[in-house]
Amino acid sequence: MTETADERIEVDYRISAGDPGEVAHSIRVEQTIEFPFDLAPEWIQQQVVGRIESSHDQQVTISYDQGVTGGGITQLLNVLWGNVSLFPGVRITDLRLPDSYLANFRGPRFGVPGLRELLGIPNDPLICTAVKPMGTSSQELGKMAATIAAAGFHIIKDDHGLADQPWARWTERVRVIAEHIDEANSKAGTNALYMPSLNVPADRITDAAHEAKSVGARALLVLPGVSGFDAMRTLADDDSLALPIMAHPSFLGSNVVNSEQGIDHGVLFGTLMRLAGADISIFPNYGGRFSFSPEECMRIKTKCHAPLGNIVASWPSPGGGMTLDRLPELTDFYGSDVALLVGGALHRGDLATNAAAMVQALTNR
Amino acid sequence: MTETADERIEVDYRISAGDPGEVAHSIRVEQTIEFPFDLAPEWIQQQVVGRIESSHDQQVTISYDQGVTGGGITQLLNVLWGNVSLFPGVRITDLRLPDSYLANFRGPRFGVPGLRELLGIPNDPLICTAVKPMGTSSQELGKMAATIAAAGFHIIKDDHGLADQPWARWTERVRVIAEHIDEANSKAGTNALYMPSLNVPADRITDAAHEAKSVGARALLVLPGVSGFDAMRTLADDDSLALPIMAHPSFLGSNVVNSEQGIDHGVLFGTLMRLAGADISIFPNYGGRFSFSPEECMRIKTKCHAPLGNIVASWPSPGGGMTLDRLPELTDFYGSDVALLVGGALHRGDLATNAAAMVQALTNR
Numbered sequence: 001m002t003e004t005a006d007e008r009i010e011v012d013y014r015i016s017a018g019d020p021g022e023v024a025h026s027i028r029v030e031q032t033i034e035f036p037f038d039l040a041p042e043w044i045q046q047q048v049v050g051r052i053e054s055s056h057d058q059q060v061t062i063s064y065d066q067g068v069t070g071g072g073i074t075q076l077l078n079v080l081w082g083n084v085s086l087f088p089g090v091r092i093t094d095l096r097l098p099d100s101y102l103a104n105f106r107g108p109r110f111g112v113p114g115l116r117e118l119l120g121i122p123n124d125p126l127i128c129t130a131v132k133p134m135g136t137s138s139q140e141l142g143k144m145a146a147t148i149a150a151a152g153f154h155i156i157k158d159d160h161g162l163a164d165q166p167w168a169r170w171t172e173r174v175r176v177i178a179e180h181i182d183e184a185n186s187k188a189g190t191n192a193l194y195m196p197s198l199n200v201p202a203d204r205i206t207d208a209a210h211e212a213k214s215v216g217a218r219a220l221l222v223l224p225g226v227s228g229f230d231a232m233r234t235l236a237d238d239d240s241l242a243l244p245i246m247a248h249p250s251f252l253g254s255n256v257v258n259s260e261q262g263i264d265h266g267v268l269f270g271t272l273m274r275l276a277g278a279d280i281s282i283f284p285n286y287g288g289r290f291s292f293s294p295e296e297c298m299r300i301k302t303k304c305h306a307p308l309g310n311i312v313a314s315w316p317s318p319g320g321g322m323t324l325d326r327l328p329e330l331t332d333f334y335g336s337d338v339a340l341l342v343g344g345a346l347h348r349g350d351l352a353t354n355a356a357a358m359v360q361a362l363t364n365r
Numbered sequence: 366m367t368e369t370a371d372e373r374i375e376v377d378y379r380i381s382a383g384d385p386g387e388v389a390h391s392i393r394v395e396q397t398i399e400f401p402f403d404l405a406p407e408w409i410q411q412q413v414v415g416r417i418e419s420s421h422d423q424q425v426t427i428s429y430d431q432g433v434t435g436g437g438i439t440q441l442l443n444v445l446w447g448n449v450s451l452f453p454g455v456r457i458t459d460l461r462l463p464d465s466y467l468a469n470f471r472g473p474r475f476g477v478p479g480l481r482e483l484l485g486i487p488n489d490p491l492i493c494t495a496v497k498p499m500g501t502s503s504q505e506l507g508k509m510a511a512t513i514a515a516a517g518f519h520i521i522k523d524d525h526g527l528a529d530q531p532w533a534r535w536t537e538r539v540r541v542i543a544e545h546i547d548e549a550n551s552k553a554g555t556n557a558l559y560m561p562s563l564n565v566p567a568d569r570i571t572d573a574a575h576e577a578k579s580v581g582a583r584a585l586l587v588l589p590g591v592s593g594f595d596a597m598r599t600l601a602d603d604d605s606l607a608l609p610i611m612a613h614p615s616f617l618g619s620n621v622v623n624s625e626q627g628i629d630h631g632v633l634f635g636t637l638m639r640l641a642g643a644d645i646s647i648f649p650n651y652g653g654r655f656s657f658s659p660e661e662c663m664r665i666k667t668k669c670h671a672p673l674g675n676i677v678a679s680w681p682s683p684g685g686g687m688t689l690d691r692l693p694e695l696t697d698f699y700g701s702d703v704a705l706l707v708g709g710a711l712h713r714g715d716l717a718t719n720a721a722a723m724v725q726a727l728t729n730r
Contacts, residue, residue: 033498034524036709040498048500048532068499071528071535072566074591078526078615083685085590085618086655133398134433135409159399161443163436167413170436201437202595206568226439226447228593230567250443253450258623290451320448344401 008051008063010096011080015058016260017089024052024060027090030083032068059093066101073105073230073276080272081255081263092263095271102309108279109236110244111312112305112337115279118244119154119191125331125362126280126315126339127152128246129346129355131177132159138173142180144351149184149192151355152363155280155339156181157221158197160248170200171211178216195219195246198235202227209235209243219244222278225251229276236277246317246339247278257291265296270303273314280315280339285330288321294333301334315339324354327361373416373428375461376445380423381625382454389417389425392455395448397433424458431466438470438595438641445637446620446628457628460636467674473644474601475609476677477670477702480644483609484519484556490696490727491645491680491704492517493611494711494720496542497524503538507545509716514549514557516720517728520645520704521546522586523562525613535565536576543581560584560611563600567592574600574608584609587643590616594641601642611682611704612643622656630661635668638679645680645704650695653686659698666699680704689719692726 015023028050029037037045048068053061069076084090108114116122129148131141145156158177164170174196181194194217200208205227209220220243222232236245249269255262256269263272265283273281281304284290286297301316316334319341330340340362346354380388393415394402402410413433418426434441449455473479481487494513496506510521523542529535539561546559559582565573570592574585585608587597601610614634620627621634628637630648638646646669649655651662666681681699684706695705705727711719 032526033500034495034526034708035498036713039709039712041500044498044500048498067531068526069528070530071564074564074566074588075526075528077591078528078564078588081618082526082588082591082615083618083649083655085616086614086622086649086657087618088622088656130399133400133405133409133413135398135406135413161397161399161433161440161447163434163440163443165435166432199436199439199443201439201599202593203571203599223439223443223447225450226442226593226595228567228591228596230591231593231596234566234568249451250447251450253446253448253452254619254623254627257451257453258619258626261623262619284451290448291453292451343399344404347404348401 007066007098007100009066009069009098009101010053010061010063011092012094013060013062014091014093015060015089020058020060021055023087023090024055024062027084028052028062031079032064034083073233077229089260091261092267094264095267099309102311105275105311106237106277107274107308107311108277108314109242110279111314113312115244115315121154123336124364125336126154127359127362128155128157128317128339128341129153130157130159130343132343134159134161134165135167138168138176141168141173142176145177145194146180146184147352148355149181149190150188151352152190152359153192153355155193155195155219157195157246160197160199160221160223160250162197163199170208174212174217175215182216193218193244195221197221199223199226202231205231206234209241213241213243219246221246221248223248223250224276225249229272232278233276244279245277246280246282247273248282264299265292266299266303269300270306271308274304274308274311278314280317282317282319282341284320285318285322290320305337313337317341319343324358327358331362372431372463372465374431374434374463374466375418375426375428376457377459378425378427379456379458380425380454385423385425386420388452388455389420389427392449393417393427396444397429399448438598442594454625456626457632459629460632464674467676470640470676471602471642472639472673472676473642473679474607475644476679478677480609480680486519488701489729490701491519492724492727493520493522493682493704493706494518495522495524495708497708499524499526499530500532503533503541506533506538507541510542510559511545511549512717513720514546514555515553516717517555517724518557518720520558520560520584520611522560522611525562525564525586525588525615527562528564535573539577539582540580547581558583558609560586562586563592564588567596570596571599574606578606578608584611586611586613588613588615589641590614594637597643598641609644610642611645611647612638613647629664630657631664631668634665635671636673639669639673639676643679645682647682647684647706649685650683650687655685670702678702682706684708689723692723696727
């Protein structure tokens, strides 16, 4: 366990409650040994406890030996945001993982290059939507999906809240929608991927993913805040599935929306989602129904695309109250390596017309 | 899908940002159909979308049809705190689940009555600790555990951050500690339960639980904020395991520590942990290393013990920087149905002496 300094995991924190120096010492102990520092053997104090690398005003950097995170993403999440998540006034502002550590992770199976190849779109943004609203029957959702597929959308997902409701049971819905999209693709010469929501019990999620694939789903939607980041990683790493994965931010919001506490938007929705295998990472776009600022959205995009060992770039996927007239603004803002997610707005007026307009606006620009 | 009004799920929110009436309308739509309300069919507007039951100043109650949560705890979590977790200034202050809904959940297998019977302690608090610090070898952790077991502790858990570090690999550590505790129990006539941390990859967690049981572990520690609430429920419901489960709050803190945003302490660490099968729910005690107030801790205790259909009461487990001299205060505050978790403080001075003193202070009072 000898390492050079550049092989340590580095976490930047902003500490806005209490004395930053004292809180930083608490964090480096709390996130590792959780034990009175003075009672720990000297080698544990030096090697296992985190090390304060720098401290300026509220901004502190602590580094951790890779061994502390032994066990995979679950323990990495615990070191990053386990007990310290219970500290008011502490926010992770950045995270640097050494290449020797990143080599333990496959990351997204497809990411930006893989999905461009799979879908045959060398330059354009990914065009995505969800079928909804909850309450609609499987057949009606299927017809809706067929209309959208025929218009040339790349990804048609279940609304993430579609689980196993009485109005459209999971097994029936996934089969029916997959069939409709497959038929529409055949007729129209399109290539839409159907992405069912794996919002299912934990002991069903692997089987449900395989069942979805067996009936024709060609991608998967996962809720890592509900199902666990490592459940998503397991699906991403499954060679017998080998399907693109989109991550939904359900249940994760409190980690980012309180500006003095939590985790940087880019670290959570960019870095950690990539580590856990998300090819596409959904987040609420600025100016929609939610509260993210343009700067926070840009931070997510940056972390989706930033170098991360040999892990491929992922697709930032802004959504949440997006409208068709904002498409030019959004491609200006995010560039082309973006998965644009338009939902309810497609249904205001004629669905086929709106879907065709969106595809036209975003194709071969 | 006809229901009487008292069979709906009711959620209380405090809305401190924006106009409460407008935000409440957004929530009832966002947490169900995520679709322009005016475009939804009338029956979906009435039955699927949440219903505002009352609204006074910032306090709003919204009820949901049980069908909306179809699919189990994962979708319940999504309805409660999926997209709305991304809203600043919204906090869930209470949750009422009808008995007809609760009948879908087993909850804790043991809870307060079951662990009292299993351990043969009709009246006293549960006495718990963790072996640590990280960096210690399996053999040394085993010896420490044996000393504590011989003193009469009820539960000896792995520190939750013990995963699969190079200093004590998971498989070796669990076997060695289990053996030491078993031997100490035999010699001393004690009955300590060893509880390894299931801080392991998602695709290993079920096998790891069974492996732990096969080598002598008699309880399990789970991190639902990392592994997912429903992964814990799966373990709790596994009749071939049938082991008590303690839940650790790792990664969940941001949901509670920001007073204007998030989820009520009692709802998260009491109600939701019980629904997901936690016999014991750890949280940071007031006056320790963390920030919870006495009122927030009392709220957790109340929700651990409150009526919840046929689901048994769970053990609130205050921990985090607790010291031996606080034991009388804590049993006064929490009563006897509490699992007291003392960690590092046991090691200041002689471990055997401290452990014996703690047992004596809490037994047959």
